[in-house]
Amino acid sequence: xSDIPFxxxxxxxxxxxxxxxxxxxxPNEKVASLKEYMIRLVQGKVRFNSFMALNDVNLVVKxxxxxxxxxxxxxxxxxxLKVISRVLVPTRGRVWIxxxxxxxxxxxxxxxxxxTGMENIHLNATLLGHxxxxxxxxxxxxxxxxxxxxxxxxxxxxxxxxMFARLGFSVATAWRPDILILDEVxxxxxxxxxxxxxxxxxxxxxxxxxxxxxxxxxxxxxSLCQRALLLEHGxxxxxxxxxxxxxxxxxxMLGK
Numbered sequence: 001x002s003d004i005p006f007x008x009x010x011x012x013x014x015x016x017x018x019x020x021x022x023x024x025x026x027p028n029e030k031v032a033s034l035k036e037y038m039i040r041l042v043q044g045k046v047r048f049n050s051f052m053a054l055n056d057v058n059l060v061v062k063x064x065x066x067x068x069x070x071x072x073x074x075x076x077x078x079x080x081l082k083v084i085s086r087v088l089v090p091t092r093g094r095v096w097i098x099x100x101x102x103x104x105x106x107x108x109x110x111x112x113x114x115x116t117g118m119e120n121i122h123l124n125a126t127l128l129g130h131x132x133x134x135x136x137x138x139x140x141x142x143x144x145x146x147x148x149x150x151x152x153x154x155x156x157x158x159x160x161x162x163m164f165a166r167l168g169f170s171v172a173t174a175w176r177p178d179i180l181i182l183d184e185v186x187x188x189x190x191x192x193x194x195x196x197x198x199x200x201x202x203x204x205x206x207x208x209x210x211x212x213x214x215x216x217x218x219x220x221x222x223s224l225c226q227r228a229l230l231l232e233h234g235x236x237x238x239x240x241x242x243x244x245x246x247x248x249x250x251x252x253m254l255g256k
Contacts, residue, residue, distance in 0.1 A: 012063050015098075019056050054090070068221035084103075117154065184214055184215060230249050
């Protein structure tokens, strides 16, 4: 189902995908080492199976939207996010993105378990492209949002999953990006933390930022998103209001 009412991005467009497809090629037999793989490749003995992770995806997301993405495991959600994040180049199709993208594809990505929370704040924020001065100025806000107290000076390996989630989200959202991508972030942590995350996303929307939110929770999608997309086997099943797409996803999960 096409979601493109025009052939070119408009002034209010944040994300524009036209005919985007991604093909993965996987060896059809296990190779013990990279050396063996290269030898077999040169000899022409490596056989591949290919499959389409995304099939002709058309999508327009406007600036200031909180846009939901639903789909079963293996539907192509992660591949779609990687394409939008510019981590993955599609096999074919056009991808047009307006502004800086901050992908939170995994909470705490870039964190090191042996470093303290404070050390990881500096490490992660540096990886996101921020200067030492910018990081120092943001630390009080990050600590206030994370609410992990004295554990900020403890190694990350001592953190609970909830503490890890709070710190990861706090660092990733301390600076307002043009486009924020969140993959199953709200499924980790307690209800109070999820509410704080939701409030911050709404504040981003009000300031003009765009949020892509992947979640298996139809309640979360309906409460936070204006529109949503449903993926199945790499195909776009439907794009529409969050309520309509959530209902279709629920029916799909129930086998209807």
